[in-house]
Amino acid sequence: EAQVTQNPRYLITVTGKKLTVTCSQNMNHEYMSWYRQDPGLGLRQIYYSMNVEVTDKGDVPEGYKVSRKEKRNFPLILESPSPNQTSLYFCASSYTGTSGSYEQYFGPGTRLTVT
Amino acid sequence: QKEVEQNSGPLSVPEGAIASLNCTYSDRVSQSFFWYRQYSGKSPELIMSIYSNGDKEDGRFTAQLNKASQYVSLLIRDSQPSDSATYLCAVTVLRGGKLIFGQGTELSVKP
Numbered sequence: 001e002a003q004v005t006q007n008p009r010y011l012i013t014v015t016g017k018k019l020t021v022t023c024s025q026n027m028n029h030e031y032m033s034w035y036r037q038d039p040g041l042g043l044r045q046i047y048y049s050m051n052v053e054v055t056d057k058g059d060v061p062e063g064y065k066v067s068r069k070e071k072r073n074f075p076l077i078l079e080s081p082s083p084n085q086t087s088l089y090f091c092a093s094s095y096t097g098t099s100g101s102y103e104q105y106f107g108p109g110t111r112l113t114v115t
Numbered sequence: 116q117k118e119v120e121q122n123s124g125p126l127s128v129p130e131g132a133i134a135s136l137n138c139t140y141s142d143r144v145s146q147s148f149f150w151y152r153q154y155s156g157k158s159p160e161l162i163m164s165i166y167s168n169g170d171k172e173d174g175r176f177t178a179q180l181n182k183a184s185q186y187v188s189l190l191i192r193d194s195q196p197s198d199s200a201t202y203l204c205a206v207t208v209l210r211g212g213k214l215i216f217g218q219g220t221e222l223s224v225k226p
Contacts, residue, residue: 040218041218042219043203043205044216045213045214048213090158103149103164104161105161106158107158108157108158109156
């Protein structure tokens with residue numbers, strides 16, 4: 001089954017304790033991205049990756065790191081989480097459609113709470 | 116001005132009616148346009164994509180794009196209670212690099 005998976009799905013942690021949220025896709029997509037979703041602010045892009053070893057900042061990259069060492073995996077790293085990073089996080093991946101554009105498919109989400 | 120704007124709603128329509136969802140965007144070089152449906156607590160699900168001016172139909176859904184007016188819409192015919200969700204408009208500028216979402220329009224279909 002074609003899918004984007006994220007782990008963990010739920011995480012409660014404390015300020016300053018490093019954490020990693022994993023994202024994996026089995027569709028051989030070149031493009032992967034991370035978003036956060038907050039009430040009243042909608043979905044905002046954190047980082048994206050056009051291919052292995054190619055990453056770039058989205059709209060809200062502060063406090064986050066990413067790496068893309070393999071095509072299928074795109075982990076999101078919070079080196080020192082803070083309460084303002086409490087949010088719902090989505091990973092997405094995409095292929096190139098017939099018009100040369102990207103249709104992104106989302107993972108199930110990770111609900112993170114930082115206390 | 117927000118880059119992608121949608122009416123937040125809620126938009127309420129009776130079952131069987133046509134629901135009309137609207138979206139405007141600010142960047143004239145925007146290339147690709149998408150509609151996602153998101154149920155509460157779930158991930159966004161792609162329902163329509165449109166890249167050129169005009170209409171695109173898929174079942175009960177029709178997307179309409181007018182690049183001159185920087186406007187994209189989604190029509191849902193014969194609305195069903197199961198269509199009740201938040202609908203997100205998304206626009207890309209660079210080739211897949213940046214996808215910008217609107218705030219979403221909450222749709223409620225009343226039986």
